[in-house]
Amino acid sequence: MTETMIEVAGLGRTFGALRALDDVTLTVPKGTVLGLLGHNGAGKTTLVNVLTTLLPPTEGRASVAGFDVVRQAHQVRGRIGLTGQFAAVDEQLSGTDNLVLIARLLGASGRQARARAAELLDAFELTGTGRRPARTYSGGMRRRLDLAASLVGRPDVIFLDEPTTGLDPTSRMTMWRIVAKLVDDGTTVLLTTQYLDEADRLADSIAVLSGGRVVASGTAADLKAEVGQRTVSVTLAEPDDAVRAVTALQRAGLHPVPDPAGRALTTPVTASRELAVVVRALDEVGVDVAELAFSEPTLDDVYLALAHHGASTPTAA
Amino acid sequence: MTNTSAAAAPTVPGWRGSSPRTQILVLTTRSLRAVVQDPRLIVFSLVQPLVMLLLFSQIFSSVANTPGFPAGVGYIDFLMPAILVNTAMQAALQSGVGLINDMRNGVVARFRSLPIRMGSVLVARSLSDLVRTALQLLAMLVFATLLFGFSPAGGAAGVIATLALALVVSWGLGWLFLAIAAWLRNAEVMQMVGFVAMFPLMFASSAYVPVANLPGWLRAVATVNPVSHAVDAARALTLAQPGAGGATTAIGVSLAIAAVGAGLAVRGFRRPLPR
Structure with missing residues (x-):
């Protein structure tokens, strides 16, 4: 009912x-x-x-x-x-x-x-x-x-x-x-x-x-x-490793974006299991990781994507 | 937060609305409560008329010796009916200001989402202000009698009739100000409109000085001024002199103003609130 x-x-x-x-x-x-x-x-x-x-x-x-x-x-x-x-x-x-x-x-x-x-x-x-x-x-x-x-x-x-x-x-x-x-x-x-x-x-x-x-x-x-993106963000132990980390992740089929400060990078993923792919790729090239985080898309992403340029976007769901 | 189920509890059927009679009764009581809880409202509304009574009875007392003045009448007895009418008119203006304050206060916003008639809100405002004005005028009469030696020829009956007339005028004019308030919705502008309208109406009339004593052009204005008619009728009742028949005209005009005012007030009040 x-x-x-x-x-x-x-x-x-x-x-x-x-x-x-x-x-x-x-x-x-x-x-x-x-x-x-x-x-x-x-x-x-x-x-x-x-x-x-x-x-x-x-x-x-x-x-x-x-x-x-x-x-x-x-x-x-x-x-x-x-x-x-x-x-x-x-x-x-x-x-x-x-x-x-x-x-x-x-x-x-x-x-x-x-x-x-x-x-x-x-x-x-x-x-x-x-x-x-x-x-x-x-x-x-x-x-x-x-x-x-x-x-x-x-x-x-x-x-x-x-x-x-x-x-x-x-x-x-x-x-x-x-x-x-x-x-x-x-x-x-x-x-x-x-x-x-x-x-x-x-x-x-x-x-x-x-x-x-x-x-x-x-x-x-x-x-x-519909709109948001899952991401993995990595903080490196050694800033000098940034270039090697990016190359390794690219080889694993990901599209990492380095942080301008050099110590961190984020990469979009499609599911949480790709976290393992990230860890393995970095481990293979011997890059030390200080911090690793997986984030679900937030409504902020939805909001920013739709509320401001929404007029032309078709109704989801 | 152990008890929030009381907030919804759909097992108990909700209340869906009340009769207009109940609405008017409840809303009138609400406004009058404010007077009881805060008697300063009455006290302060008495200050201005009392000051006027004091000043005018001293400043203009010599008017009683002029040729146009009714023979054998003390100035205070001449003045008091005018002060009552004036106070009643000021109270009508305050009725409009009160409505605007309610609209600002947020309580009108609440009423609009309830299943009640907007007319009930206005009628309640008008009725409670009528009661408040009656209290105010009674207090004025007590002061005038005790402190200023007000003791007119018309006696208690004449004074009560005057009081009733002043209240009808106040009630009729009150609807006009409620209409202005419902459309203007701004207390400052409202006070201004009231001030601009009231002062000339009050002074260019027979209220304080016999019309015969006024300069020619002002006499012409005072003769057609509706306030003169109300004051003359009130004075005739108080002093037991001929001319009390003018009260019928004053009441008729007040009722006409009330009818037009009420129609406009309801229409204006129904318009959506800003924001």
């Missing part, structure tokens, strides 16, 4: 002459995380705004939790949670009062609302600060309160627009843990980020957005296989 929670088809949004979204098509199955990757101005926030009914699309259609974002905006709003780039909490109110307010607006009774607020403050490690006005909160606390606020109604789909931008590493880790837990509990998440490790870590599938278009999509592994 793979129920679709977000369905987007041929979606476009223009602002005057600017095409902020151009023919975007994607689907997100229930209980999964879609990571939307792209640099500033790629259209991530515009897409989130359209899907959360804050902004009408100019073409195409989109549905969230089975409801059309234009014609059934009210139903969509009853089933989603949104955590934007800027904390949307009432700074004058305490954490508790913020959450109670939202619960009441969603239709909870006073007692249910207070119970839900206490539950969320506890879950988000904000218990001790529930009575303080939100303006006295630190950045990380405010984001957690904001996320708690978007979960009050137990939404089916959560939109997180750059949830960890500007947070310190500890707060980021806390945020990641919370998101992972939400997904475990069956919530569907759409997450935008500029951080590749974040997408790599949280997302089941990734869509790379550039100039308002989806230029690549698939799992992190798909994208890496």
